Amino acid sequence: MTTEKSLGEQNYNQFADRYAEMAETKPHNADYNFPAVISLLDNMAGAAVLDAGCGPGFFTQWLLEQGAQVTAFDVTPRMVEITQEKVGNRATVLRHDLHEPLDFAADESFDWVICPLVLDYIEDWSPVLAEFARVLKRKGILVFSIGHPFGDYLWLKYRRNHEVSYFDREEMATPWKGFGEPWPVIRFFRRPLNQILNPVIEAGLVLDYILEPLPTQSYKDKDPEGYEKLHQEPGFICIRAVKP
Numbered sequence: 560m561t562t563e564k565s566l567g568e569q570n571y572n573q574f575a576d577r578y579a580e581m582a583e584t585k586p587h588n589a590d591y592n593f594p595a596v597i598s599l600l601d602n603m604a605g606a607a608v609l610d611a612g613c614g615p616g617f618f619t620q621w622l623l624e625q626g627a628q629v630t631a632f633d634v635t636p637r638m639v640e641i642t643q644e645k646v647g648n649r650a651t652v653l654r655h656d657l658h659e660p661l662d663f664a665a666d667e668s669f670d671w672v673i674c675p676l677v678l679d680y681i682e683d684w685s686p687v688l689a690e691f692a693r694v695l696k697r698k699g700i701l702v703f704s705i706g707h708p709f710g711d712y713l714w715l716k717y718r719r720n721h722e723v724s725y726f727d728r729e730e731m732a733t734p735w736k737g738f739g740e741p742w743p744v745i746r747f748f749r750r751p752l753n754q755i756l757n758p759v760i761e762a763g764l765v766l767d768y769i770l771e772p773l774p775t776q777s778y779k780d781k782d783p784e785g786y787e788k789l790h791q792e793p794g795f796i797c798i799r800a801v802k803p
């Protein structure tokens with residue numbers, strides 16, 4: 560067991576309720592990440608789906624509406640409570656840390672594993688992806704999204720006045736100002752593209768689709784300036800990979 564709290568828990572403990580309330584309609588989540596991730600999912604009816612790092616359950620709820628059988632987990636206790644309150648006994652909701660093996664799940668038990676905006680909080684992906692590969696059935700599919708490596712690099716380059724290498728993996732910390740006050744300080748890792756794709760390949764999964772999403776029209780209605788910016792600089796990247 561890890562002794563120190565995971566980065567994810569340290570981050571989201573600060574503002575789980577505010578995240579749950581605001582991310583439901585916040586353009587970066589509702590009009591950018593959410594539609595991008597669900598565009599990579601199909602045939603959900605009856606599918607066994609693992610929602611890894613479910614947060615307040617936006618995807619869990621959508622998956623249930625599509626007729627999926629969902630197991631959802633998160634490391635932040637309040638996120639687990641919020642998701643559990645939303646879905647009751649329609650899904651299995653657990654507190655679990657992705658740094659630990661998925662010991663609640665049998666080999667080859669899921670048709671899909673989704674992990675939207677979670678892996679940014681984990682430094683070493685190899686054990687995590689090995690577990691995703693283990694619990695996926697043959698032909699099962701992993702879909703995840705994270706901060707775009709070039710977007711993260713550009714953001715840091717402007718901020719650090721050019722003294723930054725795209726090729727480094729490094730922990731970063733920044734206050735998030737979009738979820739009200741007090742601003743939570745969020746710590747996460749950025750990494751170059753090869754450190755995103757190669758761990759997936761090394762886990763034995765086959766890359767199937769890389770999506771560099773653009774925001775939807777509804778994003779433009781809420782935040783025209785952010786919409787234009789995301790047409791010039793990427794914010795997130797989504798990866799779909801299949802277990803052969």
Ligand SMILES: C[S@@+](CC[C@H](N)C(=O)[O-])C[C@H]1O[C@@H](n2cnc3c(N)ncnc32)[C@H](O)[C@@H]1O
Pocket residue numbers: 565566567568571611612613614615616617618632633634635638655656657658674675676677680681
């Ligand atoms: C940006 S939120 C995304 C929530 C949800 N996937 C979504 O897209 O709406 C990140 C979530 O990842 C969870 N998380 C971060 N590190 C984690 C870990 N090591 N194990 C499980 N969950 C983690 C956080 O607690 C938080 O709820």
